[in-house]
Amino acid sequence: EVQLVESGGGLVQPGRSLRLSCTTSGFTFGDYAMSWVRQAPGKGLEWVGFIRSKDYGGTTEYAASVKGRFTISRDDSKSIAYLQMNSLKTEDTAVYYCSRGFSGYEDYWGQGTLVTVSS
Amino acid sequence: QLVLTQSPSASASLGASVKLTCTLSSGHSSYAIAWHQQQPEKGPRYLMNLSSDGSHSKGDGIPDRFSGSSSGAERYLTISSLQSEDEADYYCQTWDTDIRVFGGGTKLTVL
Numbered sequence: 475e476v477q478l479v480e481s482g483g484g485l486v487q488p489g490r491s492l493r494l495s496c497t498t499s500g501f502t503f504g505d506y507a508m509s510w511v512r513q514a515p516g517k518g519l520e521w522v523g524f525i526r527s528k529d530y531g532g533t534t535e536y537a538a539s540v541k542g543r544f545t546i547s548r549d550d551s552k553s554i555a556y557l558q559m560n561s562l563k564t565e566d567t568a569v570y571y572c573s574r575g576f577s578g579y580e581d582y583w584g585q586g587t588l589v590t591v592s593s
Numbered sequence: 594q595l596v597l598t599q600s601p602s603a604s605a606s607l608g609a610s611v612k613l614t615c616t617l618s619s620g621h622s623s624y625a626i627a628w629h630q631q632q633p634e635k636g637p638r639y640l641m642n643l644s645s646d647g648s649h650s651k652g653d654g655i656p657d658r659f660s661g662s663s664s665g666a667e668r669y670l671t672i673s674s675l676q677s678e679d680e681a682d683y684y685c686q687t688w689d690t691d692i693r694v695f696g697g698g699t700k701l702t703v704l
Contacts, residue, residue, distance in 0.1 A: 509693065511637075519629075519637065519684050521693040535691045571636055578688035579627035581652060585636045 476500040476582045478572050483587030486562055494587060496555040496572030503553035504528060507575030510546060510557045512568035513586070520568075524575055525555065540566075562591045595621055597685050597696035604702040610673040613699050615685030622666035624687050631698075632681040640683075643668050675703050 482494040496508065509524035523536035525546045534546050545558040555572055569588050573580035596618040605611035617624055628640040639652040641661050649661035658676075662669045672679055680703040685696040 511693075511695075518682075518698040519631075519686075519695040521695060524693065537692075573637075577642075578625075578693070579639070579642055579686055580629070580637075580693075581627075581639045583629075583637045583639065 476574070478574065478582060478584035480570060480572050480584045480587035483570065483589045485590045485592065487593050488562060488564055488591055490562055491558070491560045492562065492589060494557040494559070494570055494572075494589070496557075496584060498553045498555070498574075501574070503548075504550040508546070508548060508555035509573045509575050509580055510544075510555075511571045511573055511580070511583075512566075512589075513571070514565075514568045517568075519571075522557070522570070559589070562589075564591050567591045594618060595624075595687065595689055595692065595694050597626070597687055597694055599683075599685060599696040599699045601697065602700045602702070604704055605675055606704045607675055607677065609675050610671060611675060611701065613670045613672075613683055613701070615668045615670070615696050617666040617668070617687065619666075621687070624689075626668045627686045628661065628668075628670045629684045629686060630681050631684065632678070637684065640670070643670075672701075677703055679703055 477499045479497045510522040525534045543561045547556045569586040571586045572584045574582040598616040623645045625644045627642045629637040631637045641649045641651040643649040643661035647663040658673045682698045684698045
């Protein structure tokens, strides 16, 4: 059974940093791209970014709203994807979901972790 | 610019059918999409991917009541024999080489 579990969310002050983890099981992690998607309170889904599998260079892409502040990485030996968030803003407050990427779309999702940016 | 447009809300009666629409932006009518369901207070769930020719492949455990179709730049999700648990937000998603895009979502109310 494919499982994705996010962790690391919480309350953080504006300008500070936070790292989220996405721990996975049930599939060969290294074969897949991994994405992060967020959802602000009462709003829709917003793509944050993704990291390709090593077979496709392990490179990353980001939404304009987070480029230069957020970094996605992966540890294939541990089957974990990370989202490093720096210079956090109040508008980054959201539930953050990780998802497995398959041919461009997300085919499995985690349950999400809440990040609240507030002073 | 790659954009997906969805109606904010839809409603249908228990046991009836409903067809939700997702419209691709101009110049992108050949793009495939994916549909996702998000029940209240839950994470999203992948329903299916849907090509421009209407062929689709559903995710694990998705009931036969869910189907997809396409016409031009429009992509449809049809839910038949509506059940109370189908009341949810439905999002379409598309992609290009370096980007993923979500529609604004449709909130489906089952009457």
